[in-house]
Amino acid sequence: MSVTVDDALLCRLAGxxxxxxxxxxxxxxxxxxxxxxxxxxxxxxxMGLRWRHHGRDRDERDENVEALGRLERHxxxxxxxxxxxxxxxxxxxxxxxxxxxxxxxxxxxxxREVCQRVAGLDDETATMLHLGTRWTAEWALAGTPAxxxxxxxxxxxxxxxQILSALEERAIPALVRGWLQSGADLHGRAWYSIxxxxxxxxxxxxxxxxxLIEADEDCALAWxxxxxxxxxxxxxxxxxxxxxxxxPLPVHGGSIGGDDVxxxxxxxxxxxxxxxxxxxxxxxxxVGDDMAAPGVADSRPGRSSTRxxxxxx
Numbered sequence: 001m002s003v004t005v006d007d008a009l010l011c012r013l014a015g016x017x018x019x020x021x022x023x024x025x026x027x028x029x030x031x032x033x034x035x036x037x038x039x040x041x042x043x044x045x046x047m048g049l050r051w052r053h054h055g056r057d058r059d060e061r062d063e064n065v066e067a068l069g070r071l072e073r074h075x076x077x078x079x080x081x082x083x084x085x086x087x088x089x090x091x092x093x094x095x096x097x098x099x100x101x102x103x104x105x106x107x108x109x110x111x112r113e114v115c116q117r118v119a120g121l122d123d124e125t126a127t128m129l130h131l132g133t134r135w136t137a138e139w140a141l142a143g144t145p146a147x148x149x150x151x152x153x154x155x156x157x158x159x160x161x162q163i164l165s166a167l168e169e170r171a172i173p174a175l176v177r178g179w180l181q182s183g184a185d186l187h188g189r190a191w192y193s194i195x196x197x198x199x200x201x202x203x204x205x206x207x208x209x210x211x212l213i214e215a216d217e218d219c220a221l222a223w224x225x226x227x228x229x230x231x232x233x234x235x236x237x238x239x240x241x242x243x244x245x246x247x248p249l250p251v252h253g254g255s256i257g258g259d260d261v262x263x264x265x266x267x268x269x270x271x272x273x274x275x276x277x278x279x280x281x282x283x284x285x286x287v288g289d290d291m292a293a294p295g296v297a298d299s300r301p302g303r304s305s306t307r308x309x310x311x312x313x
Contacts, residue, residue, distance in 0.1 A: 015224060017043070023183075048078070048088035111171065142160075185250070
């Protein structure tokens, strides 16, 4: 299929958004946690993610600004403009669905499925944990060993990381919609908790499946470039003097049937207040002991785009 400038830009913006909501696994000693919180808050408030000009030269940047206007007219996103300057961009659900399909990334139905699994485990352990916010460990959802903290460099460790990465990819749509919240500890292990919005979504009938759109490698590459750019910006962001950002979850796993099901203690804190609904943000590709932002080819999702995907799966 022929990929337009509009579709490539849409996928790049969606990649930035996905990277902004993937579980934040560290590092914790810089401005990244504060930048993560601020980026999520901006999107949730309706202001959108900060717009940055894309392109190698002025002509290409102008072309992308024109594409941004066309995407807005088609109802796929909205821009926040002051005078003649674009400050922020917020993707609508229709734009996200199209971008996910073009890049071969999981969308709403995948997030809903993860919500169902979290809710099921949550209901099983709720009376035993006695937590204000109940967290479900990623390994309990993925079926990987409970002691995962890098998994090691052997073949089994790599296989477990791939399973956990696939779970994260499917959970991010629910994080974007606010159906789930995520938290992590200092070792980079993540937990998920379902929100009231997530339970409300599960109580409703699933949305109608959109028509098929063929995924495209160029769109997948644009997605990965956007995700990588966001990861780099977050990692390099200076610490805000007024926001300390997201704090790691305490590690006190509750043992039920021999498996750690989640941490006990306070929820992540921002500015002295609890912000459980916006727990951790985004590299989405921090695996093993390497906490640096990955290369473009390693950023997820959108790695595979050689087959037809549904826009919501």
